[in-house]
Amino acid sequence: MRLLHSKTLEFATFYGDATPPYTILSHTWGDEEVTFEDMRFIQKRKSLPEDLRRSPEFMLAFDAAARLLFPPNRDPEKLAGYEKIRKTAEIANRRGHRYFWIDTCCIDKSSSSELQEAINSMYSWYKKSAICIVYLEDVDISFPAGTWELAPGHLTRFAASLKSSRWITRGWTLQELIAPGRLTFYNKDWEPMISKYVAAAAISSATKIPPYVLATGQLHRASVAQKMSWAAKRETTRTEDMAYCLLGLFQVHMPMLYGEGQHAFLRLQHEILQNSDDNTIFAWEPLSSPMLPSIYRGLLARSPEAFSSTSKHQVERSYFTTEAKEGIRVDLEKAPLVLPSGEVYYVAILGSANGTKLSFGDIHHLKQFYMFLKQLDEPNNGRRKQYVRVMGIPNNAQHQVQHNILIFHAETICVRQQPIIPLNFETTEFSRFVLRPDTYSATGLPDIQAMTVWPLGLISEKKEIMIPSHSKDFTALVWLQEHFNSSVSNVQVLLKFTRFPRVGYWCDIITGKQWPKDRDSVDEWRKAIERNHSVKELAQRKRYRIGTRSEIRTVSIEPGIHADQICLFVNIDGLII
Structure with a gap:
């Protein structure tokens, strides 16, 4: 020194x-x-x-x-x-x-x-x-x-x-x-x-x-969540220092890697997991507005700010957690919760509650910390089920299941910090179509641009088409335009999503058709779509040729996470944003 x-x-x-x-x-x-x-x-x-x-x-x-x-x-x-x-x-x-x-x-x-x-x-x-x-x-x-x-x-x-x-x-x-x-x-x-x-x-x-x-100066009685809450409103000049300044409070050591940004705080939490069995490290809440659609996240927070409301969480040491290549593996007690929409979530307790029966409305009275999970896939080749942490289940849906009886059973699950959404994943919570720029295409095709979208007002500057949360089904049209030499070619991509009677999503290609004006009624547009869209079989992947040229483009839809929300990515060969 x-x-x-x-x-x-x-x-x-x-x-x-x-x-x-x-x-x-x-x-x-x-x-x-x-x-x-x-x-x-x-x-x-x-x-x-x-x-x-x-x-x-x-x-x-x-x-x-x-x-x-x-x-x-x-x-x-x-x-x-x-x-x-x-x-x-x-x-x-x-x-x-x-x-x-x-x-x-x-x-x-x-x-x-x-x-x-x-x-x-x-x-x-x-x-x-x-x-x-x-x-x-x-x-x-x-x-x-x-x-x-x-x-x-x-x-x-x-x-x-x-x-x-x-x-x-x-x-x-x-x-x-x-x-x-x-x-x-x-x-x-x-x-x-x-x-x-x-x-x-x-x-x-x-x-x-x-x-x-x-x-x-004795810290052993303070939980991980409490210590994090003390730092929740504090700031550092460099993002990484918000993690490095907490090393002593958690009695951990790790190398400094300036330039890693928020990853430093993730590394800090991994170090804490290696040295502590206090499950309140998971007792954080997202910073986003509760009015947003459900947020899909991993088990770890991105900054101490997410712990701003956890100053009273006591130390809880009644679970086992390890880290594996498929994510954080944790023992917990969970019970299925079926919403009126048919959507299935799990209420998870990081503590001892095996065999416990109680109503959903009573979980707030539990001494243990609880959270909501959603299963992403089925176990495969000996691998455990993958789950994602879900935040922001609609309040009206929660109100409707207040008296549902939950029966908790012990299970070991895996949660990736960066969730991977399976291609066959279905949920009523898809919040938007996201037009994804083609940054990996090696086709050599001319660039194509999204010019406009119907319905009007549902697309953002980032080319995200919002799906209204109240709609049972949703249809959107995207006008694409390609400039090749001196010619201009147009094509429309039809995007469909249904919530009821079952979840589904599809795309199709429509070319050379007449459409209503922008301000015409929704009924006029629906009739035009039915008139112009003669192919009844929809798919999640379509190929098409523009004009008389031989080049073939592919349009596909796949589920994924964008800005922490579950969405449907629209992939179009050669698309630039």
Whole structure:
């Protein structure tokens, strides 16, 4: 661990138990922070012999060399971040600590190995500090010296200031708040305000972190979902850091891979699964509007934000989970739930409920966490059934099955994080046709474009044709246009979807026909479709030839997931969007 001496501001490196007591700073970064390279330059400049520092020629040359390292007019000692270093050194001195640590300048971030070690060690470093100084640069309240820990009204004022401070919104400051045994808050003028111990109730109100965690730093009683909820409203500059800043809270280690984006949070959850049997890791909710059609997802969340409502979930350890190439394999109790539409879901409990009978309306009273699943396929060649997690079952449908009796039985299932929808999958929940651009075609066919769609108003800029949720059957026409040399060819693709009496979807090709005008009635359009569409047998894959040319194009429909919703992809050879 690289520390700064509180009097000389020189670096010193220590290992293990040889590390002396040190003060550590928690703060929010600004635009003028002092880096490790800045501090090395300052140290070299201060270590120059007195005669050289008095030589204008030498210092001119020295500063000229510095300009090769730093932007013009950048003097590290005049940066706002250097004041933080000076003030932290003063506080460390007053407290009798010869050393202190600040994240901006004590880590050589040009070294990927050092940065990785620092991030994986950060929680431990804050926990082992003699005291943590929290600098709130946007808080200007102050309390009279000697009375600030006891005076009435101070907690209320402090709580209000803390809630509006930028410090409480940052991802990295979460572990910096929890880990230290001793922590004191300072205002923008570097005046001490209050200790974490005294302000535990106020801090808990602002952060939803239980007072016992703030007072003791003990995390074993907090569930995975609770810890995630503490980070739900926080932010980091880089997406990956939202996962990396939580490593210490879950006592896991993993390599840093900047550039992986949200995948970092998935990796974090996989590491947690390897080290914990707490099933509340699955107790998250989607961020999308509940008014949207059902959302199909895997078992893991994409960010801590999905845990924003899980601060009261207690630790649950009554299941077994492993990871396999076909997804996350988990033991659970599940019961079928048949909606009035005939759609079959499963209510799954990650706990002990084998043989339990209760009504659907009573599942909210269960102590265990539950979720909805849908089966995607049948077991094949020894492989287990594949399921997908479903969120957003229509409220009206749930209301109609309130009194359905559920009988739970134990089963081991598999859920892929990226669900794969089988080609024969059927559901009443298909929400749209999605025209998919042909990015893989090697046919050499001329490009073809979707020009317009009937019914009007149901296609988005992304060429998604919305299927009304209330319709028993739905028909759409897509006008395609191909430019080849100086000729223009047109063709219509007919798309059909039925919900009742059974689910089905088909496509067909129609060429050279007359159609009603855009604003004509639906009945006129339906009659025209029946008149122009002479082939009665519909299929999920059609081939056609445009004009007299020999090239053949293929149009097909297949189920899939788009924007987390189950849809029907329309594949057209040569289509550009």
